[in-house]
Amino acid sequence: MLHRPVSDRLLILLFALFCALAWPVAQACTRLVYHGVDGHIITARSMDWKTDVATHLWAFPRGMARTGESGPNSLRWTSRYGSVIATGYDISTTDGLNEAGLMVNVLWLVESEYPEFNRRSKPGLTLAAWAQYVLDNFATVDEAVNALRREPFTLVTDKVPGENRLATLHLSMSDASGDSAIIEYIGGKQVIHHSRDYQVMTNSPIFEEQLALNTYWQQIGGTVMLPGTNRAADRFARAAFYVNAIPKDDDPDRALASVFSVIRNVSVPYGIATPDQPNISSTRWRTVADHQRLLYFFESALTPNTFWVDLKAIDFSADTGKVMKLDLGPEQDHTYSGNATGAFRQAEPFRFLGLAD
Numbered sequence: 001m002l003h004r005p006v007s008d009r010l011l012i013l014l015f016a017l018f019c020a021l022a023w024p025v026a027q028a029c030t031r032l033v034y035h036g037v038d039g040h041i042i043t044a045r046s047m048d049w050k051t052d053v054a055t056h057l058w059a060f061p062r063g064m065a066r067t068g069e070s071g072p073n074s075l076r077w078t079s080r081y082g083s084v085i086a087t088g089y090d091i092s093t094t095d096g097l098n099e100a101g102l103m104v105n106v107l108w109l110v111e112s113e114y115p116e117f118n119r120r121s122k123p124g125l126t127l128a129a130w131a132q133y134v135l136d137n138f139a140t141v142d143e144a145v146n147a148l149r150r151e152p153f154t155l156v157t158d159k160v161p162g163e164n165r166l167a168t169l170h171l172s173m174s175d176a177s178g179d180s181a182i183i184e185y186i187g188g189k190q191v192i193h194h195s196r197d198y199q200v201m202t203n204s205p206i207f208e209e210q211l212a213l214n215t216y217w218q219q220i221g222g223t224v225m226l227p228g229t230n231r232a233a234d235r236f237a238r239a240a241f242y243v244n245a246i247p248k249d250d251d252p253d254r255a256l257a258s259v260f261s262v263i264r265n266v267s268v269p270y271g272i273a274t275p276d277q278p279n280i281s282s283t284r285w286r287t288v289a290d291h292q293r294l295l296y297f298f299e300s301a302l303t304p305n306t307f308w309v310d311l312k313a314i315d316f317s318a319d320t321g322k323v324m325k326l327d328l329g330p331e332q333d334h335t336y337s338g339n340a341t342g343a344f345r346q347a348e349p350f351r352f353l354g355l356a357d
Contacts, residue, residue, distance in 0.1 A: 028046075028048040028108075028202075028203060028230055028231075028232060028235070028268055028281055028283075029045065029046055029047055029048050029107040029108060029202065029203060030045065030046045030048075030107075030200070030201075030202050030235050030236075030239055030263065030266045030267075031043065031044070031045040031046075031105045031107060031172050031200070031201045031202075032044055032045075032199055032200045032201075032239045032240075032243045032259075032262060032263065032266075033174045033178065033180050033199040033200075033243070034199075034243055034246070034255065034258070034259045034262075035178050035196070035199070035244075035248075036248050036249070036252075036255045037248045037249070037250055038250075039176075039177070039178070039292070040252060040255055040290075040292055041174065041175075041176055041177070041178045041291040041292065042255060042256060042259045042288060042289065042290055042291065043103045043105075043174045043288070043289045043291065044259050044260070044262065044263035044286065044287065044288040044289075045095060045105045045107075045263070045286065045287055046263055046266065046267045046268075046283045046285075046286045047086075047094065047095070047283065047284050047285050047286070047287075048267070048268050048281045048282060048283045048284065049281050049282075049284050050281040050282075052284070052330060052331045053088050053089065053094075053284055054087075054088070054089045054090060054330075055086050055087055055088060055094070055284070055285060055328060055332055056086075056087055056090060056325055056326060056327055056328050057084060057085070057086055057087075057298065057309065057325070057326040057328065057344070058084070058085050058087060058323065058324065058325050058326075058347075058349075058350075059082070059083070059084050059309075059314050059316075059323070059324040059325075059326075059344055060079065060082060060083050060084075060085065060132075060136075060316075060323060060349070061079075061082050061315070061316045061317060061318060061321025061322065061323065062079055062080060062081060062082050062316055062317065062318045062321065063078060063079060063317075063318025063319075063321075064078065064079040064136070064323075064349070065078055066078065066079060066129065066132070066133070066136060068123060068124045068125035068126055068129060068133075068153060068156070068354070069124075069126040069128070069129065069351070069352045069353070069354025069355065070117065070123070070124025070125065070126055070154075070156045070354055070355050071124065071354075071355050073119060073121065073123055073124055074123055074124050074125075074354075075123035075124060075125045075133075075152070075153045076123070077133065077136065077137060079136035079137070080136060080137055081098040081099050081100050081102075081135065081136060081137070081138075081139065081316075082098065082099045082311075082314065082316025082317075082321060083096050083097065083098040083099065083132075083135040083136070083316075084096060084097055084296050084309050084311055084314070085097075085131070085132065085135065086285070086287060086298070087350065088128075089161045089353075090350045091128055091161065091350060091351070091352060091353035092127075092128035092129070092131075092352060092353060093106075093128070093129065093130075093131040093132040093135070093352075094106055094131065095131070095287050096131060096132070096135050096296075097135075097289045097291075097294070097296045097311065098135045098136075098139075098311075099294065099311055099314075099316050100138075100139035100140070100175075100176075101139075101175055101176035101291040101292070101294060102134070102135065102138055102139055102140060102141070102144070102173065102174075102175045102176075103173070103174050103175070103289045103291065104131040104134045104135050104171065104172070104173050105131070105171070105172045105201075106130065106131050106169045106170070106171050106172075107169065107170060107171075107172070107201060107202070107203060108168065108169060108203050109168055109169060109170040109184060109203055109204060109206070110168055110203070110204055111168070111184075111186060111204060111205065111206050112157075112168035112169060112170060112184065112185050112186070113168075113185060113186065113187055113188050114127075114154075114155045114156070114157050114185050114188065115154050115155065115185070115188045115189075116188070117154045117156045121154040122151065122152065122153055122154045123152075123153050123154065124153065124154050124155075124156045124354075124355070125153040125154070125155055125156065126156050126157075126158070126352050126353060126354035126355070127155055127156065127157045127158070127167050127169060128158075128167075128352040128353040128354065129352040129354075130155060130169070130171055131171060132352070133153075134148075134171070134173060139175075140175045140176075140177065140179065141173045141174065141175045141177075141179040141180060141181050141194070142179060142194075144173055144181070145173075145181050145192060145194050148183065148190070148192065149192065151190060155185060156354065156355060158353060158354065158355065161353070170182065170183060170184040170185075170201070170207070171183045171184075172201045174291070175291065176291040176292060177196075178196045179194075179196050180194075180195065180196050180197075180198045180199060181193060181194040181195075181198070182198055182201050182207045184206060184207060186206055191206075191207075191208075193207050193208070199240065199243055199244075200236055200239045200240045200243065201236075202232040202233070202235050202236045202239070202266075203232035204232050205232075205233070210232075210233065210236050213233050213236075213237075226238050226241060230268045230272070235266040238265060238266050239262060239263075239265075239266045242261075242262045242265060243259075243262050246258035246259070246261070246262060252290065252292075252293065256288065256290065256297070259288055260286075260288060260297075260299070260306070263286050263288065264286070267283035267286065268281060268282050268283045269282065269283075270282045270283065270301040270302070282301065283301055284300070284301055284331070284332065285298065285299060285300045285301060285332050286298075286299045287299075293312075294310065294311040294312050295308050295309070295310055295311070296308060296309045296311060297309075298328075298336075300328065300331075300332035300333065301332075302331055302332060302333045303332070303333060303334070303335045303336075304335065305335055305336065305337040305338075307336040307337055307338060307339070307340040308338070308339060308340065308341075309326070309339075309340060309341050309344075310339055310341045313341045314341065314344075322346045323346065323347055323348070323349045324344035324345060324346055324347065325344060325345060325346075325347035326340060326343055326344045326345075327345070
């Protein structure tokens with residue numbers, strides 16, 4: 001019996017499938033950036049978590065005095081830009097858009113390892129305020145990357161509320177020009193990936209390995225075959241294909257509809273549980289940011305409507321602007337419809353989770 005040689009393509013496929021099965025699975029979230037016509041930029045992300053992440057929306061004005069919540073050696077700054085953000089447990093910023101059109105997202109990355117923090121370290125910044133620090137201080141990805149390369153702080157992590165494990169995150173940024181960056185801490189060292197080509201981020205493996213794995217799927221072509229599981233590497237491949245396959249519509253609302261369809265495609269159906277892989281979790285909510293129009297859309301898995309916040313209608317001034325909160329209810333089950341900017345109510349700002357003083 002004659003045996004035909006195995007094709008290079010098949011070998012690559014087998015390798016890719018092996019790697020996908022071998023890599024540890026992390027909390028499942030996805031972020032993607034759409035480049036439309038006439039510079040229309042939209043960023044979307046999903047938040048996947050095994051329990052209620054107790055998310056609410058907050059609006060923060062300029063001029064807020066901040067601390068890195070890391071004890072006596074804490075980073076301190078005053079916010080230069082106002083922002084609308086989505087919290088985790090009302091002790092951290094997980095996602096947000098600032099008035100300059102910069103969006104920041106944090107996603108789970110189990111491989112994260114942060115530098116040692118002690119009295120001789122650079123000032124500490126709690127991981128819970130990492131995204132907020134970027135939103136408060138920068139207008140563009142390039143500006144943020146140039147500042148962060150100088151490592152003005154030591155990133156400090158703590159346990160996830162209600163769990164006996166440290167929070168391990170990586171951070172993505174995108175702006176109104178379509179620029180993009182991914183920041184990870186690997187082996188205690190900051191690693192920055194900066195290019196408008198970096199449109200997609202998920203979870204494990206580290207970003208460099210995600211890019212290498214996705215090279216295979218680009219060779220196959222999304223119209224031929226795409227991986228369909230909830231694993232991070234599979235969601236990365238689907239998002240990377242669809243975000244560039246959807247039509248570049250002149251109508252900004254049609255473009256939004258296309259982007260929503262992609263982030264829904266890479267979401268995990270509500271109620272999905274994988275007993276032998278407990279970190280594959282249901283999608284709790286999705287956000288979509290229109291950078292040019294400064295609209296921040298929110299969609300909960302438990303409500304029938306998508307609503308939005310218009311940052312142009314919020315008073316972010318340091319003199320008259322107020323901290324405002326939109327209560328989304330337990331498991332984000334409160335229903336809002338259309339423009340919900342007027343539903344925000346003044347509130348005392350939450351305190352970021354950090355180290356005890």
